Amino acid sequence: xxxxxxxxxxxxxxxxxxxxxxxxxxxxxxxxxxxxxxxxxxxxxxxxxxxxxxxxxxxxxxxxxxxxxxxxxxxxxxxxxxxxxxxxxxxxxxxxxxxxxxxxxxxxxxxxxxxxxxxxxxxxxxxxxxxxxxxxxxxxxxxxxxxxxxxxxxxxxxxxxxxxxxxxxxxxxxxxxxxxxxxxxxxxxxxxxxxxxxxxxxxxxxxxxxxxxxxxxxxxxxxxxxxxxxxxxxxxxxxxxxxxxxxxxxxxxxxxxxxxxxxxxxxxxxxxxxxxxxxxxxxxxxxxxxxxxxxxxxxxxxxxxxxxxxxxxxxxxxxxxxxxxxxxxxxxxxxxxxxxxxxxxxxxxxxxxxxxxxxxxxxx
Numbered sequence: 001x002x003x004x005x006x007x008x009x010x011x012x013x014x015x016x017x018x019x020x021x022x023x024x025x026x027x028x029x030x031x032x033x034x035x036x037x038x039x040x041x042x043x044x045x046x047x048x049x050x051x052x053x054x055x056x057x058x059x060x061x062x063x064x065x066x067x068x069x070x071x072x073x074x075x076x077x078x079x080x081x082x083x084x085x086x087x088x089x090x091x092x093x094x095x096x097x098x099x100x101x102x103x104x105x106x107x108x109x110x111x112x113x114x115x116x117x118x119x120x121x122x123x124x125x126x127x128x129x130x131x132x133x134x135x136x137x138x139x140x141x142x143x144x145x146x147x148x149x150x151x152x153x154x155x156x157x158x159x160x161x162x163x164x165x166x167x168x169x170x171x172x173x174x175x176x177x178x179x180x181x182x183x184x185x186x187x188x189x190x191x192x193x194x195x196x197x198x199x200x201x202x203x204x205x206x207x208x209x210x211x212x213x214x215x216x217x218x219x220x221x222x223x224x225x226x227x228x229x230x231x232x233x234x235x236x237x238x239x240x241x242x243x244x245x246x247x248x249x250x251x252x253x254x255x256x257x258x259x260x261x262x263x264x265x266x267x268x269x270x271x272x273x274x275x276x277x278x279x280x281x282x283x284x285x286x287x288x289x290x291x292x293x294x295x296x297x298x299x300x301x302x303x304x305x306x307x308x309x310x311x312x313x314x315x316x317x318x319x320x321x322x323x324x325x326x327x328x329x330x331x332x333x334x335x336x337x338x339x340x341x342x343x344x345x346x347x348x349x350x351x352x353x354x355x356x357x358x359x360x361x362x363x364x
Contacts, residue, residue, distance in 0.1 A: 006040040015041075015056040024095055025053055032094060069099035071113070078114040088116065101133050132166045134181070141167075141182040151179060151190045204234035206248070213249045229304070236268070267301040269315065276302075276316035282340075286313065287323045 014037055019025055023033075027049045031038045041052045050060050077096055081088055090097035090107050100110030111117060140163055145151060149159075153175045157164045167178035176186045184190060212231055216223055225232040225242055235245035275298065279286055288309050291299040302312035310320040 006044060008044050011037065011041050011044060011052070012056045015053060015058070019056070019058050025058070029095055033092070069096075069103065071103050074100050074103060074110055075114040078111060078116060082114075082116055105133055105135070132170075134170045137163065137167050137170055137178060138182045141178060141184075145182075145184065151184070204238065206238050209235050209238060209245055210248050213245065213251075217249070217251065233305075267298070267305065269305050272298070272302050272305060272312055273316040276313060276318060280316070280318055286318065 014034075015025065018034070023029075027038075030049060038049065041049060045052050045055070054060055074096065078088065078100075081093070081096075087093075088111070097107045100107045104110040104113060141151065144156075144160075149155075153164065156175070164175060167175055171177040171181060179186045179190055209231065213223060213235075216228070222228075223246065232242050235242045239245040239248065276286065285291075288299070291302075291309070299309060302309055306312040306315060313320045313323070
């Protein structure tokens, strides 16, 4: 139809001929499969596609009730398209491809049934979307659940990215809907399993930690503490520090390209709670904004070990709500007594001496 000279009469006649052949004439199919005809109708009639179809003497309700697909119809349509030299790509035949997936499981299987394998007609290998289908996604989720594997989105994205991607395609970009289609309650089953899994630090042993670190390294995965929080916490508990756990595997921070996370290594839950209590007793500002600005490493460590800063405050016996009206840094400085100033000056001078000693050792 490329280069065809159109007129109103030819457009009407073309629509009637296509209807007699049993072609789908809804707006979506027409705009994709007969784009030239569709554009010509817009140009010559200046009205919607449905009204043009009605002008051709076709009841729009009949278009919606066109004969449905079956396995023989799909095979016949594929062979007709092949004989006419037309494209058999799925995105050029959306309705046909959808029907093929419904009746054959995948578009590739429908082509095989029609005697038209991908290699013969020169198409690329089917994408995961074409070879999976909704049923296979649901079946895979159920099989993973039977094996006892976690089904929270973060775990599936990391270990089974193809499954997550295809599930998003078929279930409106929602992993929750895919889980529910597989017969599970996302909040009761999946979230509960994930929360239970995150509190199993007590069950780790030194050997298990070392083996897990070696496994992650052999699979080429990152060993950064921020990406392995459970493992980091267990390693720190059993080895004293994450760096010592890494060393027990025969590896090193430098070899793995991990920057030594001193703020995290320095703190633990007890130390964080003790430091918060000290700051609170001395009247220092503890609201999140001040801590982010003036004690970021400590603030980050508190969030890492307690999940959020408010939980760290509660663990220290401090009500987070009481800090909303707390004084800022300026008010705190103005309220300092001479004794407080002397103590702060002593701390600053001792820090200065430590730095000087470090520089002298480095130069020697």
